[in-house]
Amino acid sequence: MARRNLFQPPPPPDAAAAVSSEDSKPRFPNTGAMSGVKSTLKDLSSNAVREIPVDLIEEDGPKDRLAFSDADVVTLAASIKEHGQQVPIMVRPLAEKPGRYKIVYGRRRLRALQSIGLAARALVRTLSDEEAILAQGQENSHRLDPSFIEKALFAAQLSDTGYEQPVILDALAIDKPMLSRMTKVARSIPEPVIEMIGSAHGVGRRRWEDLADKVKGSNSDLIQVASDLALDKIPASDDRFARVSDAVSNSAKAAKATKPAAQKVMANDGKTLAEIKDSPRALTVKMSKVDAPEFTQWMRDNAEIELKRLYEAWKSDRQSD
Known part of the structure; x- marks a missing residue:
């Protein structure tokens, strides 16, 4: 069954009337998290956008992307100053802090707006934690094309935060075997090393899994190994990945060569x-x-x-x- 798009408004009344009675049946039951998602769809169809001061928006929560560079923020800020904020962010009200909001998606846009002191154009939606994660995951899959390792870290963060597996699968549009692979990689490779490497869009699942296997069988301090490589001087994250992978392989070979005889x-x-x-x-x-x-x-x-x-x-x- 096709996955429902949270960001597509419902058809106009005359188009909806042409749909057969079978097709017009609700796609989701009126219970549980899906009921909340239906409410989100109804809210989104209004396309109401508000302007909110950026200092009222908090940024904590699971991150779906590795840290974006200062250059990315500067470039986006310049574009917003010239053309305005074309795509709104999404926030949700904080019940425990009246008048304040929590980011659902659009962290890079928010950071750019903060840097130039402009209010954020935002969709404001009352969402539960699970509904916010579903909205965040679907928006990212439509716009950002996150890399394998970004999805893997996001999945691990959701799991560590206590989200149930069905919510994680829906948020990332993946199946259980893929979730297992992602979790294995994210837990095998230290997060500081992944952050030093970056998003590495050209590096697929298999190469990340190979690196995770190498790390698991290595006795080296991978964080120290990566720190000694001066990765910040290597522009492309794919190249940074290759440098780390080669260093881990060489370290394993050296350890094997110096291994004492029985x-x-x-x-x-x-x-x-x-x-x-x-x-x-x-x-x-x-x-x-x-x-x-x-x-x-x-x-x-x-x-x-x-x-x-x-x-x-x-x-x-x-x-x-």
Whole structure:
């Protein structure tokens, strides 16, 4: 079923009369969040725009875009000064703060208006948190064409804020598998690193997932690695992504090359009893079923007892020290 557009006014009465009785049935039930969305559609059809002082509008809430540059704001501000604000923002009243509003969408436009001291042309809608997220997500998909990583961060923020999965899926117009992929990437790569890279519109899901896998298997401090790359001197965010990806790959190769060899434990009779591997995450003891099969079987049967005995001996040594 096609997704309803929150920003398209309903047809005029004479066109609506021509629709069959089957087609004129409500698309959504008059209950729950969809009832609120229908109310939003009714409000939007009036196209009423108000002028609101920018200092009365608050900007907190989930962000659907990575930080826009000062140059973007300056360019937009110059355009608004010359041609006026062509596209209104959307705000909703704050019930706990009469006379104040919260941004729903249009953060870059609001920032530009703040920089030149002009009031904002705004659609004012009384929306619940869920309805505001649906409106924000749909407006972005129609106008902004956010990149994969911007959508991934937005999805993770909505999840962390407590929005239910159906609301997130509707806001981003995605399915459950895609939401799972986005969440994995957003949680694997530190947000400061993503902000240093930028929106990277030319980098698709697969490359972001590859980077997330590399990060997961790396022991490096990715924030420090990215900071050392002087990414602010690289103009294109796609190139910044490539630089970070290459650095993570090189770091993993270097770590593998310097990885210490396994330590062999030899018995007095020359048999190899075990190999011990030490890594930042685990100490692994690998016993050979070829060189000492009977001892290996005995250790398997008595491992719990022997490990507890060694642990108690270790504690006793610490106390005596």
